[in-house]
Amino acid sequence: MEASGKRSYRIAVASGKGGTGKTTVALNLAAMFGEPVQLADCDVEEPNINLFLRCDQLVPPEVAMLVPQVDPRHCNGCGACGELCQFRGIVAIGSRALVFPELCHGCGGCALVCPSGAITERPHRIGTVSTGQSGIIRLVEGRLEVGVSLVPPVIRAVREQLLDDLPAILDAPPGTSCPVVATLRECDYLLLVTDPTPFGLHDLKLAVALARELNLACGVVVNRAGEDLVGLHGYCRSENIPILLSLPDDRQIAEVLSRGELVARVFPEYGLMFAELAAKLKQQLAAAGGTP
Numbered sequence: 231m232e233a234s235g236k237r238s239y240r241i242a243v244a245s246g247k248g249g250t251g252k253t254t255v256a257l258n259l260a261a262m263f264g265e266p267v268q269l270a271d272c273d274v275e276e277p278n279i280n281l282f283l284r285c286d287q288l289v290p291p292e293v294a295m296l297v298p299q300v301d302p303r304h305c306n307g308c309g310a311c312g313e314l315c316q317f318r319g320i321v322a323i324g325s326r327a328l329v330f331p332e333l334c335h336g337c338g339g340c341a342l343v344c345p346s347g348a349i350t351e352r353p354h355r356i357g358t359v360s361t362g363q364s365g366i367i368r369l370v371e372g373r374l375e376v377g378v379s380l381v382p383p384v385i386r387a388v389r390e391q392l393l394d395d396l397p398a399i400l401d402a403p404p405g406t407s408c409p410v411v412a413t414l415r416e417c418d419y420l421l422l423v424t425d426p427t428p429f430g431l432h433d434l435k436l437a438v439a440l441a442r443e444l445n446l447a448c449g450v451v452v453n454r455a456g457e458d459l460v461g462l463h464g465y466c467r468s469e470n471i472p473i474l475l476s477l478p479d480d481r482q483i484a485e486v487l488s489r490g491e492l493v494a495r496v497f498p499e500y501g502l503m504f505a506e507l508a509a510k511l512k513q514q515l516a517a518a519g520g521t522p
């Protein structure tokens with residue numbers, strides 16, 4: 231099952247806003263995928279997939295970024311480093327330069343402009359990436375270090391831990407900002423989860439605009455679908471985006487979630503719905519040019 235000559239395909243699950251049930255969809259889709267699959271938790275500020283999978287053996291390699299360190303014996307306080315840094319990661323005060331690693335973006339520019347060679351670089355831990363196995367699911371979980379705000383490098387590290395020969399489902403952070411773009415890179419398909427509210431439709435439109443910009447084929451899952459779906463259906467039809475699954479507004483789903491279980495495993499009818507979603511996605515990937 232390969233999207234390109236070398237790598238199996240990757241499906242991102244995203245939503246324009248939080249609280250749509252995106253992670254629920256990603257988890258249940260992976261559980262009913264019908265073949266071994268990787269599930270990447272790219273919501274690195276609040277990873278929670280393993281609360282449901284309960285993988286035993288997570289091995290966390292560190293994600294580190296190079297930040298500057300200043301040798302005060304060589305620093306003359308010229309200020310060139312601070313003038314260059316747009317993030318205030320290094321600031322010259324008096325005759326010395328101070329580094330603020332939590333603000334640094336690791337571009338390495340300050341070391342290049344330092345006229346006296348006072349700046350070298352050292353690794354600074356910004357997160358971890360863990361892996362584990364639960365049935366057919368190989369979990370890859372990114373976790374941002376507390377107090378760190380640099381999300382994209384940790385997501386990149388998650389992507390680097392994905393195996394090329396297994397398909398992957400990537401659970402993106404909510405929204406449409408840089409962390410989402412970092413998740414969608416190298417993905418072959420974008421599954422957008424929304425709810426049938428005016429806010430849901432508004433944020434779905436933003437997410438679709440992002441998919442168009444990235445030239446990604448996409449489909450929609452409607453969660454908590456009630457009767458008021460006319461606007462959503464009309465929009466998807468006008469944009470030629472398929473609605474691949476509508477999940478009802480069912481209290482049982484919330485109850486199962488609160489117990490840390492997967493609705494697709496507890497209720498066979500939901501298991502069937504997610505297995506059908508997996509089959510439709512594979513068809514969509516084939517239509518989009520992949521060869522699942």
Ligand code: SF4
Binds near residue numbers: 335
């Ligand atoms: S490495 Fe780049 S971001 Fe970090 S302190 Fe230096 S100039 Fe600023």
Ligand code: SF4
Binds near residue numbers: 306348
């Ligand atoms: S550019 Fe180099 S010498 Fe100048 S303040 Fe920064 S660390 Fe010191």
